[in-house]
Amino acid sequence: MVVGRKRRSDQREFYSIGEVCGMLELKPHVLRYWETQFPELSPPKNRAGSRVYRSAEVELIALIRRLVHEEKYTLEGARLRLQELQAGGNAGEAATRALDASFVRSLRDELESLLDLLDPNAR
DSSP, X not given: OOTTSOOGGGSOSOBOHHHHHHHHTOOHHHHHHHHHHOTTOOOOBOTTSOBOBOHHHHHHHHHHHIIIIISOOOHHHHHXXXXXXXXXXXXXXXXXXXXXXXXHXXXXXXXXXXXHHHOTTOO
């Protein structure tokens, strides 16, 4: 097992919108808007009518987040870049890397918060 990543068999199958937003530091309204802008992002709803995201969709959202927030693409530019990646067969790999980067970023933030708690004068 790779440190920091769960084995595929250990991963959950479905995630709520709140869980996805918490993992990727997004607001729910942003994610719902992205669903209208990216046809590839269309999560099914459960019997209660709540959106449920699969692991592949979470990776896609992480890629879109990276393109829009970090690489500063417009939504149209991100949509075109995503189409380029899909046409080249690299979308899955790019999405996985984006999710990994998001995990590392959140882990770093948590460690910095712990450091502040342990020694507020450390920085």
